[in-house]
Amino acid sequence: QWYQRRVRQAVVSTQSTGDSDRTADETGVNVNAKCRHAAEELDLPFMDSVKKEIAQIQTDYPRITSAQQKEKYAAEFERYYEEYVKLKHKEKEIGEQFEVLKTNYDKVDKRSSEVKAINRKARNLFKQYTSSPTWCREKERLMKLEAKLAHIKLMFKQCEVAV
Secondary structure (H helix, E strand, O other): OHHHHHHHHHHHHHHHHOOOOOOEOOOOOEHHHHHHHHHHHHOOOOHHHHHHHHHHHHHHOOOOOOHHHHHHHHHHHHHHHHHHHHHHHHHHHHHHHHHHHHHHHHHOOOOOHHHHHHHHHHHHHHHHHHOOHHHHHHHHHHHHHHHHHHHHHHHHHHHHHHO
16 A cells, blocks of 8 residues: 555665664664764753653554554654655755764874864864754754654554564
8 A cells, every 4th residue: 555655665765874763884783873872962952852752652653453543654654754854864964064074084194283173163063053943953853753753664564564
């Protein structure tokens, strides 16, 4: 059915881009869990809200037991997926800015003054994002959507295994 195809496409899409909660990087580390832990360590102001939302998702989306419930979950997934993709794209663009700085850092002599300049740029860029109310809202929303969509995908996978 259409919703099963859409969820499968999203699963394949997120696995290939490293967005799945179950996707590990080349070292075998769970990428999204790693990012969430890093955000928690930074003590960003919205982390309590994200943790509460993650706990609520477990209650709001129990195991799929009927075709109607499956359709409802598929509709929920479809409703949130496009917003998730847009926010994930913004996050990727921000990450690319830091990647450029990392690449520059890797190229320079570690004893040069350029290292301090690159570190300063990275710190300033980081402060710029973490002090921006817009970035904080978008990051909070992205983390909540990631958790919700990952949980819905898990419910679909468990339902398919049970069949």
